[in-house]
Amino acid sequence: MHPNTYFDVNQNSWYNYFMAILSDDEDLRGNKGALNKKNPIVKPENIEYDKTFENSIRPKDFDSYIGQSALKETLKITLEAAKLREKPLDHMLFYGPPGLGKTTIAGVIASQMGIDIRITSAPALERPRDIIGILMSLKGGEILFIDEIHRLNKVAEEILYPAMEDFTLDMTTGKSQTAKTLRVPLPKFTLIGATTKAGELSSPLRDRFGMIHRLEFYTIDELAKVVQRTADILEIKITEEGAKAIARRSRGTPRIANRLVKRVSDFAIVKYDGIIDEKVANESLDILKIDEFGLDNTDRALLNLIIEKYDGGPVGVETIAAALSEDVRTIEDVCEPYLLQAGLLQRTPRGRKVSPEGYRHLGVKAPSEQQTLF
Numbered sequence: 001m002h003p004n005t006y007f008d009v010n011q012n013s014w015y016n017y018f019m020a021i022l023s024d025d026e027d028l029r030g031n032k033g034a035l036n037k038k039n040p041i042v043k044p045e046n047i048e049y050d051k052t053f054e055n056s057i058r059p060k061d062f063d064s065y066i067g068q069s070a071l072k073e074t075l076k077i078t079l080e081a082a083k084l085r086e087k088p089l090d091h092m093l094f095y096g097p098p099g100l101g102k103t104t105i106a107g108v109i110a111s112q113m114g115i116d117i118r119i120t121s122a123p124a125l126e127r128p129r130d131i132i133g134i135l136m137s138l139k140g141g142e143i144l145f146i147d148e149i150h151r152l153n154k155v156a157e158e159i160l161y162p163a164m165e166d167f168t169l170d171m172t173t174g175k176s177q178t179a180k181t182l183r184v185p186l187p188k189f190t191l192i193g194a195t196t197k198a199g200e201l202s203s204p205l206r207d208r209f210g211m212i213h214r215l216e217f218y219t220i221d222e223l224a225k226v227v228q229r230t231a232d233i234l235e236i237k238i239t240e241e242g243a244k245a246i247a248r249r250s251r252g253t254p255r256i257a258n259r260l261v262k263r264v265s266d267f268a269i270v271k272y273d274g275i276i277d278e279k280v281a282n283e284s285l286d287i288l289k290i291d292e293f294g295l296d297n298t299d300r301a302l303l304n305l306i307i308e309k310y311d312g313g314p315v316g317v318e319t320i321a322a323a324l325s326e327d328v329r330t331i332e333d334v335c336e337p338y339l340l341q342a343g344l345l346q347r348t349p350r351g352r353k354v355s356p357e358g359y360r361h362l363g364v365k366a367p368s369e370q371q372t373l374f
């Protein structure tokens with residue numbers, strides 16, 4: 001089927017009827033997730049102030065989308081097949097810690113397919129009419145991107161099931177005895193969901209995605225390429241070693257790498273001769289209190305807390321969050337994934353434990369090492 005032959009919602013007689021009971025906007029409200037405003041430089045979430053900056057450097061095609069090679073290979077084939085079959089893409093779910101490129105890959109897919117993408121996030125779809133409004137305003141072949149999809153409420157989810165499966169909207173009108181279910185056809189669309197917590201997605205929703213992919217943390221070499229690319233776009237002078245030095249402290253996360261390039265470039269201009277080399281990068285990052293693992297004060301406070309107050313753990317995440325005055329979600333979604341990946345923290349059935357490597361990083365002797373002294 002050719003995209004032009006998709007069902008045209010405007011020709012449907014129900015369209016005007018439903019539009020009348022829908023909200024006056026399908027306004028894409030921003031991300032209202034918990035944001036850590038205390039120490040934003042190395043926090044991988046999207047912070048309001050740098051959204052414009054992010055959009056200006058976001059890769060638009062596969063070639064400039066660095067790393068995630070397994071994902072790119074699969075996607076290239078999937079996209080090619082969809083084009084050959086002239087069918088819309090399967091619904092896709094991307095998950096993984098913030099800042100790894102979930103929103104970006106959705107944009108890449110849209111531009112590689114030459115189709116439009118509508119971006120929203122689950123917290124903006126509170127009322128049934130929010131999701132209905134968006135679904136009804138989609139054009140055939142379009143991508144609908146829902147960020148933080150694990151936060152969709154039950155009602156919105158249930159509206160999505162038939163929409164994803166059969167491209168229909170099942171609506172009930174009237175009170176109990178006179179209730180009628182109306183099936184309204186929708187244009188064929190592709191849903192792309194993104195989440196930091198795939199585990200919190202209900203299984204009926206998860207099962208409706210044809211492709212589910214986890215994004216991985218980036219290697220130092222990949223991040224160095226991200227740094228180099230951003231520096232080129234921003235016309236920042238940087239040496240290969242300078243790019244590597246920034247990459248090493250970016251917690252495996254492109255969003256952080258980009259933020260650090262900008263910060264270090266300020267130092268390079270004000271305090272040095274404008275060129276970021278290894279020394280400039282390391283000295284600037286030391287001043288910004290970002291250590292060789294890319295940990296910031298909150299991460300170090302977390303490790304220190306477990307070591308000092310709980311003998312290295314295990315200790316529950318709620319206790320950790322309360323002691324640090326952070327919310328559990330920030331600890332679980334933002335701090336922990338990288339600490340776990342870097343091997344500094346371990347997750348056990350009874351709670352979190354600092355690993356021997358974590359002890360070493362903070363310059364504290366691990367209990368096992370202490371024992372061998374006696």
Ligand SMILES: Nc1ncnc2c1ncn2[C@@H]1O[C@H](COP(=O)(O)OP(=O)(O)O)[C@@H](O)[C@H]1O
Binds near residue numbers: 104
């Ligand atoms: N693979 C990549 N190559 C280059 N830059 C990337 C890549 N992935 C992400 N970025 C950059 O990192 C920033 C955050 O990416 P984003 O897609 O918003 O992360 P997420 O949605 O997973 O939180 C973007 O500004 C983008 O420019």
Ligand SMILES: [Mg+2]
Binds near residue numbers: 046099102104
């Ligand atoms: Mg995102």
